[in-house]
Amino acid sequence: MIVCCEYDALPGIGHGCGHNVIGTAGAGAGLALAALAEEAGGRVTILGTPAEEQGGGGKKRLLAAGAFADGDVAMMVHPEPGDVEYVPYLANEQLYVAMHGKAAHASSTPWAGVNALDALVLGYMAVAALRQHLRDDEKVHGIILDGGKADNIVPDHASARFRVRARTKERLEPLKARVLACFEGAAAQTGARLEHRWLGGYADMRSNRTLAAAYRRNGERLGRTFVDPSLIPASIAGSTDMGDVSYALPSIHPVIGMVPLGVVGHTEEFARWAGSEAGDRCVIDGAKALAMTGVDVWTRPDLLAEVRAEFATTATQRRAGRAGLSRRAGPPRRTAPAVSGGVRCGDDVLGEEAHDARAARAGGRAGTPARCRSRRAAAGRTGAAPRCPRRPSRGPSSCRAATARRSPASRRRRPPASRARTTGRS
DSSP: OEEEEOOOOBTTTBSTTOHHHHHHHHHHHHHHHHHHHHHHTOOOEEEEOOOOTTSOOHHHHHHHTTTTTTOSOEEOOEEESSBBSOOOOOEEEEEEEEEEOBOOBTTTOGGGOBOHHHHHHHHHHHHHHHGGGSOTTOEEEEEEEEOOSOTTBOOSEEEEEEEEEESSHHHHHHHHHHHHHHHHHHHHHHTOEEEEEEEEEEOOOOOOHHHHHHHHHHHHHTTOOBOOGGGSOGGGOOOOTHHHHHHHSOEEOOEEEOSOTTOOSSSHHHHHHHTSHHHHHHHHHHHHHHHHHHHHHHHOHHHHHHHHHHHHHHHHHHHHHHHHHHHHHOSOOOOOOEETTEEEETTEEEOHHHHHHHHHHTTSOTTOHHHHHHHHHHTTOTTSOOOOSSOTTSOHHHHHHHHHHSOHHHHHHSOOHHHHHHHHHO
8 A cells, every 4th residue: 555645835825725735635545454454464655746736746756766656555645625535636837938039139130039928828828728628627737937038139049838738638639739839830930949848747647436435435434524525626736747647557536625715725714724723633534544545445355345346447448438539530521622711512612511412412421521522533524514313313403493493491391402511500
């Protein structure tokens, strides 16, 4: 059994994330378990895990070094406004971007320069515009590290660091590409040269529900009231390197109530609560709940078997999900070339929806604009007048005549393609 003890702090704030509570509660749980290990037939590791806050990934490095290799389960507890046995922590990765321009006198010869700061700010604003189109559980935020040396010099260098988050590791990858495209476009617009590096990040947290339920039962025995995890949206979650641990062995990262609602993390106010009597109570209750859960794992073989079975099942589902994503991605679907916002279908230019409707009426497969063109080519009619999809033997004039002969009610039931396209886009 491995009990993780975080203890790093935030620059300029201190323990605005309560890692002093995390580390102390973990140490207390580990000491209690160590006193019972021989009698219970178990073994415990009290593992200090530094460098979580700024993306240093202390747990990831320890994981790679084999510190978790012999563990059956890993546990820690984190202070928050309420008690919840598992939280949907997000996958994330950090991005460093730098724009390289050309210095010049900002007043007398600005045309001779390439403004790296302008390029960086354009990229920053593009990311801000992108946020409108992100899911609730996708986040992008960052800071400018360097904006130039003097206000009368066209900046030849500017840099920033961003953090990109998504619900899972798989969904993080396409979001990373969208964010990077913001800066690539800004560099192209200004003539600057973009330098970028992905600095690494954390996996999403896959809490073991069976083990988390055992923690909750022990917390309730201590008098704590828990919030239903389904009420915690991923849109308010952060990230943790415990996520990477959870992919390697059954893990939990419950949260314990320390602050009232309205006190948010990563602030000086939260740091004051972490040093208060409320913080001390969290240390004691958190240590007890973790230790009691550890004893359950040691003394209840059925519990450990359920924990392992859930972990194995979840791992299998993840592998199947990744394979499914790969199969769905596949090679790009063949389509006719885009022409003025539509696709060419024989001699006509149609929107996707109008084409699909035409293909369906003609007995073709919907969603394949190239099919009509290839069918015409096979029949030797390429370049000929467009045929009516309902009556292939007739030309467009016959099709229009047939449409004109339909009753007004019939025409209302089948709106023209142009009107359907407009409605579809709105």
